[in-house]
Amino acid sequence: xxxxxxxxxxxxxxxxxxxxxxxxxxxxxxxxxxxxxxxxxxxxxxxxxxxxxxxxxxxxxxxxxxxxxxxxxxxxxxxxxxxxxxxxxxxxxxxxxxxxxxxxxxxxxxxxxxxxxxxxxxxxxxxxxxxxxxxxxxxxxxxxxxxxxxxxxxxxxxxxxxxxxxxxxxxxxxxxxxxxxxxxxxxxxxxxxxxxxxxxxxxxxxxxxxxxxxxxxxxxxxxxxxxxxxxxxxxxxxxxxxxxxxxxxxxxxxxxxxxxxxxxxxxxxxxxxxxxxxxxxxxxxxxxxxxxxxxxxxxxxxxxxxxxxxxxxxxxxxxxxxxxxxxxxxxxxxxxxxxxxxxxxxxxxxxxxxxxxxxxxxxxxxxxxxxxxxxxxxxxxxxxxxxxxxxxxxxxxxxxxxxxxxxxxxxxxxxxxxxxxxxxx
Amino acid sequence: xxxxxxxxxxxxxxxxxxxxxxxxxxxxxxxxxxxxxxxxxxxxxxxxxxxxxxxxxxxxxxxxxxxxxxxxxxxxxxxxxxxxxxxxxxxxxxxxxxxxxxxxxxxxxxxxxxxxxxxxxxxxxxxxxxxxxxxxxxxxxxxxxxxxxxxxxxxxxxxxxxxxxxxxxxxxxxxxxxxxxxxxxxxxxxxxxxxxxxxxxxxxxxxxxxxxxxxxxxxxxxxxxxxxxxxxxxxxxxxxxxxxxxxxxxxxxxxxxxxxxxxxxxxxxxxxxxxxxxxxxxxxxxxxxxxxxxxxxxxxxxxxxxxxxxxxxxxxxxxxxxxxxxxxxxxxxxxxxxxxxxxxxxxxxxxxxxxxxxxxxxxxxxxxxxxxx
Numbered sequence: 001x002x003x004x005x006x007x008x009x010x011x012x013x014x015x016x017x018x019x020x021x022x023x024x025x026x027x028x029x030x031x032x033x034x035x036x037x038x039x040x041x042x043x044x045x046x047x048x049x050x051x052x053x054x055x056x057x058x059x060x061x062x063x064x065x066x067x068x069x070x071x072x073x074x075x076x077x078x079x080x081x082x083x084x085x086x087x088x089x090x091x092x093x094x095x096x097x098x099x100x101x102x103x104x105x106x107x108x109x110x111x112x113x114x115x116x117x118x119x120x121x122x123x124x125x126x127x128x129x130x131x132x133x134x135x136x137x138x139x140x141x142x143x144x145x146x147x148x149x150x151x152x153x154x155x156x157x158x159x160x161x162x163x164x165x166x167x168x169x170x171x172x173x174x175x176x177x178x179x180x181x182x183x184x185x186x187x188x189x190x191x192x193x194x195x196x197x198x199x200x201x202x203x204x205x206x207x208x209x210x211x212x213x214x215x216x217x218x219x220x221x222x223x224x225x226x227x228x229x230x231x232x233x234x235x236x237x238x239x240x241x242x243x244x245x246x247x248x249x250x251x252x253x254x255x256x257x258x259x260x261x262x263x264x265x266x267x268x269x270x271x272x273x274x275x276x277x278x279x280x281x282x283x284x285x286x287x288x289x290x291x292x293x294x295x296x297x298x299x300x301x302x303x304x305x306x307x308x309x310x311x312x313x314x315x316x317x318x319x320x321x322x323x324x325x326x327x328x329x330x331x332x333x334x335x336x337x338x339x340x341x342x343x344x345x346x347x348x349x350x351x352x353x354x355x356x357x358x359x360x361x362x363x364x365x366x367x368x369x370x371x372x373x374x375x376x377x378x379x380x381x382x383x384x385x386x387x388x389x390x391x392x393x394x395x396x397x398x399x400x401x402x403x404x405x406x407x408x409x410x411x412x413x414x415x416x417x418x419x420x421x422x423x424x425x
Numbered sequence: 426x427x428x429x430x431x432x433x434x435x436x437x438x439x440x441x442x443x444x445x446x447x448x449x450x451x452x453x454x455x456x457x458x459x460x461x462x463x464x465x466x467x468x469x470x471x472x473x474x475x476x477x478x479x480x481x482x483x484x485x486x487x488x489x490x491x492x493x494x495x496x497x498x499x500x501x502x503x504x505x506x507x508x509x510x511x512x513x514x515x516x517x518x519x520x521x522x523x524x525x526x527x528x529x530x531x532x533x534x535x536x537x538x539x540x541x542x543x544x545x546x547x548x549x550x551x552x553x554x555x556x557x558x559x560x561x562x563x564x565x566x567x568x569x570x571x572x573x574x575x576x577x578x579x580x581x582x583x584x585x586x587x588x589x590x591x592x593x594x595x596x597x598x599x600x601x602x603x604x605x606x607x608x609x610x611x612x613x614x615x616x617x618x619x620x621x622x623x624x625x626x627x628x629x630x631x632x633x634x635x636x637x638x639x640x641x642x643x644x645x646x647x648x649x650x651x652x653x654x655x656x657x658x659x660x661x662x663x664x665x666x667x668x669x670x671x672x673x674x675x676x677x678x679x680x681x682x683x684x685x686x687x688x689x690x691x692x693x694x695x696x697x698x699x700x701x702x703x704x705x706x707x708x709x710x711x712x713x714x715x716x717x718x719x720x721x722x723x724x725x726x727x728x729x730x731x732x733x734x735x736x737x738x739x740x741x742x743x744x745x746x747x748x749x750x751x752x753x754x755x756x757x758x759x760x761x762x763x764x765x766x767x768x769x770x771x772x773x774x775x776x777x778x779x780x781x782x783x784x785x786x787x788x789x790x791x792x793x794x795x796x797x798x
Contacts, residue, residue, distance in 0.1 A: 275798055284798060287790070293798055294789035298716075298737050305430075305715035312431035320715075326708050393697070399707055400700035404680045407695040 005031060005056045013062040015251020019097065019237045022250040023066050027095030031057070032065040033075055040079035040087050041095045047223075063250045066097030066239035068139060074101040074147055074166075077217045081164075081205035090145070090166060100240025102143035102169065104134040104191060105214065109425035112394050114149075115158050115211060115413075116424045119193060121150035121165065128152075128165065128198040130173070133190065136388070140176040140189035142242040143169045147217060148198075149210050154419040161418050162210035166202050173197060183380040184355040221389060222324045267331065268300040270338050270378065277345050277371045292341045299334050303327065322403040325395040332386035339382040342375035350376060430722065436501060443505045446478055451511035453767055459512035460626035460770075464590055466512050474513060475545015481515070482543030485523060490540030496659070500666040500721035507670030510627050510770055514548045517587040520663035521656065522549030525595045528652035528659075529606060529644035538593055538608070549593040552582035552633055553653065560657060560783045562604055562650050567635065569598035569605050569646075576600075576642055577615075578607060578635040586781075588631030589620040596640060602647025607640035614638060625777035627770065657782060658735035662720040664778055665742035669710065669717045671778075672742075675749035675771050676706045679756045686758075699756055706749045713738075713745035733795050740788035743779035750775035 012025050026032050027041060035050040036042025045053070057064050065071060075094045078086055093099040110117040119132025130150055137146075146167045153161035169176070173196030178186035205213035237245040237253040245253070275293055278284035284293075306327070310320045320326065343350035349369050353376040354360035360373070386392045400406040413421055432440070450470045459465055475481040484499040485491025499519070506515055523542055526535050541547035557564050567580030578598055588594065594616075596607045609616060615636035623630050644652065680703050683694030693699045720738040723730045750772040754761035761768040779785065 275796075278798075290793045290798060291786060291789050294740075294792040294796070297792065297796060298741055298789070301734075301737060302712045302716050302741060305719040306712060308430045309715050309718060316431065320711055322704075322707055322711070325704075326711055329708055330712070393701070396701040396704040397697065399704035400694070400697075404703055404707060406680065406683055406700050406703060407692050409695055409697070410691055 005053050006060065009057065009060040009062055013060060015063075015249065015254070017250050018247050019063065019250050019253065020246040022063055023095075023097035023239070023246075026065060027092070027097065032095035032097075033071055036075060036079050036091070036095075039084075040075070040091050042079070061254065063237060063253055066094070066237070068100055068239055069103055069143075069147075070094040070099065070101035070145075070239060073103060073217050073220050074145070076220045077147070077164075077213060078166075078204060080216050081209075081213045086166070086204065094239075097237075097239035097246065098241070099144040100139060100142050100238065100243065102137050102139045102146050102189075102191075103217070104137060104146040104148040104167070104193075105217075106136045107133055108135055109423075112391055113424060114214070115162065116421075117149055117151060117162065118424075119148075119150045120154075121152040121163060121198070123152075123200070126200050128200065128202075130165075130167070130193045130196040130198060132193050134193070135179065135188070135190050137176070137189045137191050138187055140169075140191055141178070142238060142240055144240050144242065145169060146191075147204075149214055151418065152207055152210075155417045156208065157415060158413045158418045158421060159211040160208050162214070163207050164204045164210035164213040165198050166204060167196065167198050171196060182383065183377070218390075222328070267334055267338060268304070270342070270374070271296045271300055273371055273374070274338065274342055274345060277342075277375075281345065283345055289341070289345070292337070292344075296334065296337055296341065299330065299337070303330050303334070306330075322399045325399050325403070328385070328389065329392055329395050332392055335378070335382040335385055339375075339379040342371075343379055346372055346375055350379070352376075353380070430718065432497075432501070436498060439498060440501045440505060442478065443480070443502055446474070447505055447509040447511050451509050451513075453510070453770075456510050456512055456627060456770070463620065465587075465627070465629040466514055466590065471513055471548070472545045474515070475543065479543075481519060481523075481545050484519075485527070485539050485543045489535050490543040492543075495725035496662070496721045497725045499663065500718065503663045503666035504670040504717075507667030507774075508674050510671070510774060512627050514550070514587040514590060516628070516660075516663065516667070517550035517591065518542055518548050520660040521551035521586065522591075522593065522595050524656040524659045525551045525606065525653065526643070528655045529649070531644045534608065534641070534643045542593075547592045548587060548590055549595065550585055550587050550591040551595045551597070551656065552585045552588060553597040553657075554584050555581060556583045558584060560787075562654070565597050565599050565604050567596065567598040569600040569607055569640065571600070571646075576607060576640045578609065578638045578640045581632060581634045583632045584621070584781075585631050585633055587629055588633050589618055589629055594633065595643065596635070597649065597653055598640075600646055604650040604653065605646045606643040606649040606653065608643050609635070609638055609640045613640075623777065625770075625773040627774060628777065655731070658731050659724055661735040661739035661782055661788070662717065662724050662731075664782060665713070665717040665720055665738040668742040668746035668775070668778055669714050671771050671774055672706075672710045672713060672746040672749040675746075675753040675768075675775075676703070676710050678768070679703055679706060679749075679753045682757055693756075702752050702756060706752055709745035709748055713742040716741050733792060736788040736791040736795065739782065740785040740792065743775075743785050743788075747772075747775040747779050 030041060030043045031053060034043040034045040034053050037044050071094055075091050078090050105114060107117050107119060121128045121130050146169050148165040148167045149162055151161050152163040173194050175192040177190045179188045179190050180186045278289055283289050306320060310323050313319060349367060349372050352363055354363050401408055459467060479492055480502055482491035483494050484496060487493040526538055542549055554560055555564060567578060569576050569578050578596060592611045594609045596609055598605055598607055615638040617634040619632045621630045621632060683699050683703060684692055686693045716738040720734045723734045754768045754772055757768055760766050
């Protein structure tokens with residue numbers, strides 16, 4: 001396998017290709033997402049083999065596969081639940097980077113209670129008419145298509161009246177508005193759907209089957225988050241028609257900083273940074289600081305050991321019980337502790353933070369500190385991971401109910417029609 | 426390092442046979458009977474452990490009468506002992522005394538003492554801490570003196586695990602040359618043993634006083650601390666495995682009860698207040714397991730990483746076990762506060778093993794120092 005990808009790269013990689021040409025080669029050869037099944041433009045590789053391929057592409061100095069939610073979520077979901085035609089149409093465009101996707105799941109009134117969503121899909125002749133509001137949509141502006149969850153039948157129980165659609169984002173009935181987060185950035189959007197249209201056959205997995213399909217997507221999302229995001233090394237070109245990267249030269253995307261959210265290894269490096277900071281300003285002599293540094297190191301190491309244990313168990317087809325939830329909860333915890341200790345070590349320097357480039361320039365000049373920028377950035381971001389991808393509280397519920405087998409809260413949402421249940425908003 | 430971080434079939438088989446043995450010989454009713462006795466163990470069970478199962482000799486090299494398995498196998502034993510709370514002087518004899526001997530260069534002493542330990546004939550312990558209750562080098566003040574014909578000891582040792590029944594006591598003393606290891610046998614002249622009534626009744630302790638007590642020098646005079654430090658690290662890893670076993674029982678018991686106990690017309694485990702406690706316990710049990718298992722693999726590889734991993738595992742597993750033991754009582758409510766329920770046995774074991782060999786803050790400080798912080 002290692003030889004396969006390397007000899008293929010030798011033969012095919014050329015920095016002078018356009019991004020579009022390169023991704024088409026990569027995608028059709030099955031190297032964009034080798035974890036996908038063979039009938040879905042993949043090679044049926046395991047996660048580890050896939051990471052190996054990604055690393056080989058990066059090591060070769062070639063532009064990596066088209067990233068984003070299309071490859072991470074939509075493609076594997078459609079590979080499981082889509083029809084033959086849908087695989088041919090959607091997955092082909094994803095692995096070749098021609099179309100970018102976004103996720104239209106959460107709503108203002110349906111966060112942890114995702115199945116309480118109220119965006120309506122009403123069939124009108126040959127098309128579905130969609131009305132509602134979605135939120136926390138990353139990449140909404142540059143997406144060509146959306147994975148949409150909508151209520152196609154409110155008169156059946158909650159989980160049975162949801163349908164999963166592929167929706168064209170470029171249409172009159174869809175408005176995408178950036179949503180500014182507490183960090184000052186806007187990596188998410190709100191999406192307003194007002195009489196948006198979907199052709200009749202664009203459901204994925206069947207009418208009323210959306211909850212099941214959505215759970216596939218969510219499990220791919222969790223796998224991605226728990227692993228600290230795939231190693232999308234090897235370039236930063238964006239897929240899809242709107243990012244306007246496709247007709248640029250592939251070789252031009254190879255330099256640039258790494259993007260993405262802090263993953264486990266990055267957070268572990270942060271602990272090393274806090275140690276340096278504490279040494280540099282003398283706070284390392286405080287017994288409380290020493291305890292906190294040792295504790296952070298401990299938690300990072302244990303996350304690493306658990307990961308090793310999971311890998312070993314996986315060989316025998318076993319798992320550390322609740323591994324995904326444990327990994328996510330641990331990371332949220334480490335991040336909070338890093339925030340608190342980091343800001344404490346900075347002292348008053350932790351109270352100044354640049355929300356834009358001009359402010360950054362002034363701070364770097366007047367109160368220079370090699371550690372401060374990353375610590376204050378991380379501190380503002382730290383409230384995110386305990387919420388996105390299932391809040392800490394939902395992770396606890398999942399461990400309690402699915403891992404330990406504790407009973408659910410009693411409720412009648414499995415039997416009553418959705419329209420008769422108490423409303424969230 | 427590339428660790429094969431999973432148990433082999435043979436290791437799983439070992440676990441099963443230990444479990445069977447402990448289920449049979451040390452059900453909780455037997456634990457309760459023995460904890461009320463002054464000796465605190467059943468001699469025939471101890472001997473069977475050595476002669477039939479070969480547990481005492483498991484990680485002792487073959488040349489000293491053992492079967493030469495690694496610390497990974499030993500971890501399995503400690504985890505199961507921690508699960509069952511079995512009243513046996515295994516921690517003192519193996520984690521402390523056997524390791525203290527194995528980390529010396531004294532082959533003669535190893536040849537003399539280890540085969541008896543391996544066979545189950547001998548109970549041994551390490552007397553290191555004194556009235557200060559500390560486990561660092563400076564805390565060792567008991568005097569050892571060479572009077573020409575041999576060494577004598579003067580001073581006292583406290584919180585000595587199984588000191589009341591040990592046939593062989595390895596004593597950490599100080600001579601003019603520095604920290605030195607000695608061996609004193611049961612009934613030696615000038616040795617006075619006072620048994621201490623312990624909070625965790627399943628593990629006994631004693632205070633030992635030495636008055637011109639003759640002792641055998643083990644290894645080189647003044648050179649014992651590195652070996653003792655390593656012994657304490659190895660013992661910390663062993664203890665962490667015990668803690669994982671105990672914590673797992675607390676989690677299992679809590680979950681079982683939360684499923685069956687009905688209040689307000691529903692199982693209390695359906696309330697998030699209880700469900701989330703159980704989820705946190707699982708997170709801590711699995712994290713503790715990762716730390717402890719990793720520690721045993723590091724010990725088995727005799728890696729330089731041991732000093733760092735040992736104190737990391739000791740600090741984390743101690744707190745995880747105590748957390749689970751305390752939550753177990755809370756989830757059980759009133760019944761958990763009774764003597765009749767077993768929850769307090771685990772609570773007491775958790776608290777005493779948290780403080781034994783140094784508390785979590787001590788180990789985190791040690792970790793910081795060992796990491797160069």
